[in-house]
Amino acid sequence: MKLLIYMLGIIFSIIVIMSMFFPFVETYTKMDKLSDPYYFLVLGMDTMDVNKKISRTDSILLVGVSEKKNKVLVLPIPRDLLVTIDNNTMRINAVYVKYGVEKLQELIQNIFKVKISDYLIFDYGLFKEIGDIYSPVKIYVPKDMYYEDFHQNLHINFKQGYNYLNGEELLYYARFRYDALGDLGRIQRQKDVLFALMNAAKSSGLSKILYSIDKVLNKTVNSFDFKKLFSLFLVSKKSEIKFLSLPIEIIGDYVKIDTNKIISTKKYLVEFEEPEESKKVWITLINNMPDFKLSFYTVMRNRWKNSYGYLIEIVDILPDIEGISRNRSYLIIKNEKYEKKVMDEIKKRYSKTVFEIIDIQKNPELYFSIIKFLSNNSYNTLNSDVIMLVGNDS
Numbered sequence: 001m002k003l004l005i006y007m008l009g010i011i012f013s014i015i016v017i018m019s020m021f022f023p024f025v026e027t028y029t030k031m032d033k034l035s036d037p038y039y040f041l042v043l044g045m046d047t048m049d050v051n052k053k054i055s056r057t058d059s060i061l062l063v064g065v066s067e068k069k070n071k072v073l074v075l076p077i078p079r080d081l082l083v084t085i086d087n088n089t090m091r092i093n094a095v096y097v098k099y100g101v102e103k104l105q106e107l108i109q110n111i112f113k114v115k116i117s118d119y120l121i122f123d124y125g126l127f128k129e130i131g132d133i134y135s136p137v138k139i140y141v142p143k144d145m146y147y148e149d150f151h152q153n154l155h156i157n158f159k160q161g162y163n164y165l166n167g168e169e170l171l172y173y174a175r176f177r178y179d180a181l182g183d184l185g186r187i188q189r190q191k192d193v194l195f196a197l198m199n200a201a202k203s204s205g206l207s208k209i210l211y212s213i214d215k216v217l218n219k220t221v222n223s224f225d226f227k228k229l230f231s232l233f234l235v236s237k238k239s240e241i242k243f244l245s246l247p248i249e250i251i252g253d254y255v256k257i258d259t260n261k262i263i264s265t266k267k268y269l270v271e272f273e274e275p276e277e278s279k280k281v282w283i284t285l286i287n288n289m290p291d292f293k294l295s296f297y298t299v300m301r302n303r304w305k306n307s308y309g310y311l312i313e314i315v316d317i318l319p320d321i322e323g324i325s326r327n328r329s330y331l332i333i334k335n336e337k338y339e340k341k342v343m344d345e346i347k348k349r350y351s352k353t354v355f356e357i358i359d360i361q362k363n364p365e366l367y368f369s370i371i372k373f374l375s376n377n378s379y380n381t382l383n384s385d386v387i388m389l390v391g392n393d394s
Contacts, residue, residue, distance in 0.1 A: 040063050041104070043059065043101070043119065060093070080253065113266055284381070289327055300390070329391040
């Protein structure tokens with residue numbers, strides 16, 4: 001009798017579970033496949049009412065998805081990019097409010113030679129709502145961030161290091177623009193937030209995913225339906241997400257596309273394979289100056305601005321490693337094929353600095369001590385081509 005009751009209990013539980021998940025299974029089996037490749041546009045509006053087309057686009061992202069290549073490519077487009085429409089030259093962030101989303105979509109299609117199928121227009125309140133679903137969201141803040149604006153009820157006070165942020169704090173972090181890098185720094189912070197939210201979504205349960213999709217559909221202006229958004233999530237969940245950088249030239253308060261370098265970016269967007277000529281050299285810069293009075297992050301970013309072809313990672317944590325003297329500069333070249341290129345670049349950017357070369361083969365203990373230091377502070381060293389410890393002679 002007990003066995004019968006036990007079996008009935010199991011059967012009943014299975015029926016309940018199946019009834020809960022049947023709508024999901026039915027939706028999944030009828031899911032429309034995305035075209036491959038598939039492109040869509042994401043526009044962020046600097047307003048709290050996305051239905052009122054009175055504000056310029058504060059963020060513009062071109063997103064490409066390929067299930068065959070297991071990749072999602074995200075290309076942020078600077079809002080100060082100069083474009084020409086109907087013989088009128090303007091910033092790209094003014095196109096939507098003046099001409100509409102279709103004209104902006106057509107413009108971006110013509111620049112990058114891809115077919116954009118859909119669009120999603122959001123206001124920054126969505127960052128807060130989605131962030132609250134997945135909070136606390138882990139974000140690494142590269143330097144202390146402080147700003148007070150009582151008129152806008154804006155209060156930012158983040159400390160360097162890993163922070164666990166709620167939705168409102170994520171919104172503040174993404175919108176912070178009071179640093180030396182201006183719009184480019186803000187794009188980097190938006191990347192950080194998007195990566196963090198994507199990673200949080202990948203590890204979340206189904207209920208949060210469905211709730212997020214519902215929020216996106218109902219809190220944005222978009223051309224999606226539920227099935228397409230859910231398909232997009234399923235593809236993205238198992239894909240590598242890569243952020244691309246638009247090659248630009250800075251001219252005063254504006255930016256222009258670098259026509260000599262845009263070919264590689266277009267090729268990457270179409271083929272979902274990074275062209276050999278566009279692969280970036282990953283340089284990890286470590287602060288080795290205990291008495292440095294300025295922001296190491298800001299100074300290094302300025303030192304390496306206009307550095308197309310390099311991916312710069314900045315570590316503002318002093319190393320405590322036997323064999324490393326404070327205030328001296330050291331250089332490790334992990335990838336020898338970039339040695340000449342890197343040495344020429346360093347001579348230009350650090351003309352007065354003498355770097356002591358750490359040879360990995362001759363001094364493996366010191367090298368692995370530095371790798372351990374970076375790993376203990378949650379930095380991934382697998383992709384680094386060059387490691388630089390920057391002393392006070394720089």
